[in-house]
Amino acid sequence: MKNIWAVFKKETKCYFTSPVAYVVIFVFLILTGxxxxSLISWFNTxxxxxxxNPYYMQQININQMVYSPLFHNISIILLLVIPLLTMRLLAEEKKIKTDELLYxxxxxxxxxxxxxxxxxxxVLFVMLALTGVYSLFTFAYGNPELxxxxxxxxxxxxxxxxxMGVGLFFSSLTENQIVAAVLTFGSLLLFWILNWAAFSAGAFWKDTLNYLSFFQHFDDLTRGILDTSDLVYYASFxxxxxxxTHSVLQSRRWR
Amino acid sequence: MIEVKHLTKKYGDLVAVNDLNFKVEKGHIWGLLGPNAAGKTTTMRILTGYLPATDGQATVADFDVFEQPNDVKKVIGYLPESVPLYPEMTVTEYLGFVADIKQIPKAKKREAIEKTIVTSGLRSVRGRLIKNISRGYRQRVGIAQALIHDPRILILDEPTTGLDPAQIIEIRELIKSLKGERTIILSTHILAEVTQTCDGAVIINDGFLMASGSLEELTASFAVKKAGVHIRLRSASAEASALFKNMAGVKDVRPQDGGFTIEWSPGADLRDDVTRLVVEKDMGLLEMRPLGMNIEDLYLKIISGGMPQ
Structure with a gap:
């Protein structure tokens, strides 16, 4: 536990002493902001x-009309920025040969x-927590469901x-950060759009591909539906x- | 303390280390000597548990490197060939991190860092970012990193490369001062490093063990016994050559760079006679040194492939 804490402390310090975390968080907040x-403006009009119209009055729902699309948008931005946050983690150690100290x-x-x-x-937590500021406004002027x-x-x-699990894995494969980021981004995107292939697939593949796709599991959560199968999916991913990652690093001992 | 038996490491078809055997006793400093690409770094990486060996056995402080890697890692301090530094950290921060992963208890951490900063001579740069300090100081931070948990065994891979002559001497002194309780093994391709800091050496070339033993043993067992001297004279004439040849007991006289190589039968010692003659005939003695192979000749011969195993 102490060892994990030591590495955690060092990595966190590393994120926040180099410009990486600041730039990523800055860009992330600009985009989400x-x-x-735009969603709020659209919601207003x-x-x-x-x-x-009294009938439509019933339909106005800030969670459905602002938060659900906002979460979808944020997830796309995460797809773009997370490879940049994880690419350094193990690749850099190999590049500057500090892995020899660790191992x-x-x-x-x-x-x-x-x-x-x-x-x-x-870092992910800090990033998401900072977007909580937006909710101050919606709670001040509306009544969304917490x-x-x-x-x-x-x-x-x-x-x-x-x-990040995927990103860490690709970072363990190479000592080149760009390679790690591109591979992470590519495979994440592939998993994201996997359900597109499901449209034309047979019954078995349709279910499998749908299950594997990131998108499918995320949709329910944005609408406030908490399903254990979705949680299990992400946790197992x-x-x-x-x-x-562990296997890759451990295999060094048997090569 | 450190023992290696039939150690072999292959990278695919390339054999980096071939059937290596040696032993380093407690409290000694030994040099792992060999030209570049001889297998020194590979051997050290195996000893530290960074790389697995293809075959053979290595024990460090009575722990088997392959069976009990964690016990080994606790008792060794290791300075790799390229110093493992995080450029974005300050010297103190870096040593703090190393102290953490070397599992120094929190209560002793501060003291350990202070002590290492003093022994490694890092006081003046302690607050600076590692990327901004000079090569010599980086090397010292590397040594500090290896020392911080007060290990019983130190493994230093080329501790003086890339340093200027004054820094080399400082680092050598530092290493010598660490001797005593600790067993140290250092690698180098410079012979002087071994003769000046080490008690013994393991000479390897192309992954093969060429020779190993204490410095005395090495010189004694490999020196070719030849009696005679090299002399260098201000005026080395043919006349002088003839005079030496005529001395009683002299076997051979050959002219050599501004002087002669004078050989006599083993057992005899004609140094006094040679000197007397030189002075009497006013030849102007510039230099005189005994024949026979010293460790430097031995090393050169070994690495140029001239010496059988």
Whole structure:
């Protein structure tokens, strides 16, 4: 535990002493802020029009009309920025040869991986927490449902955690950060759009592909539906990423 | 303390280390000597548990490197060939991180860092970012990193490369001062490093063990016994050559760079007579040194492939 903490501390410090975390968070907040602003403006005009008609009045729902699309947008931005956050984690150690220090110290590969992974999750958490500012406005001027919003955030965090597992894996394969980022981005995008192939597939493949797709599991969560199967999906995705990373690093001992 | 038996490491078809055997006793400094690409770094990486060996056995402080890697990692301090530094950290931050992963208890951490900063001579740069300090200081940070948990065994891979002569001497002194309780093994391709800091050496070339033993043993067992001297004279004339040849007991006289190589039968010692003659005939003695192979000749011969195993 102490070892994990030591690695976590070092990695977190590393994120926040280099410009990486600041730039990524800055760009992330600019983009999400822009999306939030446009969605709110659109919601305003819509609700003004809808207010004319008592039937439509019933349909106005800020969670459905602002938060659900906002979470979808944020998830796309995460797809873009998470490879940039994870690419450094293991590739850099190999590049500057500090892995030799880590692997000759009395600390296990698992502890190294967990320390690094948790540091990345911490940055993700900070990033998402900062977007909470937007909700101050919606709560001040409207009455959104908090549990549904939290459910959406949970979805984003879990999805980000799964992305980071994949990112960490690709970072363990290479000493080139760009290669790690491109491979991470490519495979995440592939998993994202996997359900497109499901449209024309047979019954078995349709279900399988749908299940494997990131998108399918995220949709429910943005609408405030908490389904354990979705949570299990993301958790197992992250676990699988970490497991592969562990195997890659451990295999060094048998080569 | 450190023992290697039939150690072999292959990278695919390339054999980096071939059937290596040697032993380093407790409290000694030994040099792993060989030209570049001889297998020194590979051997050290195996000893530290960074790389697995293809075959053979290595024990460090009575722990098997392959069976009990964690016990080994606790008792060794390792300075790799390229110093593993994080450029974005300050020296103190870096040592703090190393102290953490070397599992120094929190109560002793501060003291350990302070002590290492003093022994490694890092006081003046402790607050600076590692990317901004000079090569010599980086090397010291590397050594500090290896020392911080007060290990019983130090493995230093080329600790003085890339340093200027004054820094080399400082680092050598530092290494010598660490001797005593610790067993140290350092690698180098420079012979002087071994003769000045080490008690013994393991000479390897192309992954093969060429020779190993204490410095005395090495010189004694490999020196070709030849009696005689090289002399260098201000005026080395043919006349002088004839005079030496005529001395009683002299077997051979050959002219050599501004002087002669004078050989006599083993057992005899004609140094006094040669000197007397030189002075009497006013030949102007510039230099005189005994024949026979010193460790430097031995090393050169070994690495140029001239010496059988």
């Amino acid at each position: 822009f999306f939030f602003h 819509q609700s003004m029009q809808m207010a004319q 000759t110290s009395p600390i296990s590969v698992l502890q190294i991986i967990l320390g690094k992974y948790l540091a990345a999750l911490f 549990p549904a919003i939290l459910c959406g955030y949970l979805g984003l965090f879990l999805m980000g955690a799964a992305f 992250a676990f699988f990423g970490l497991f592969l």
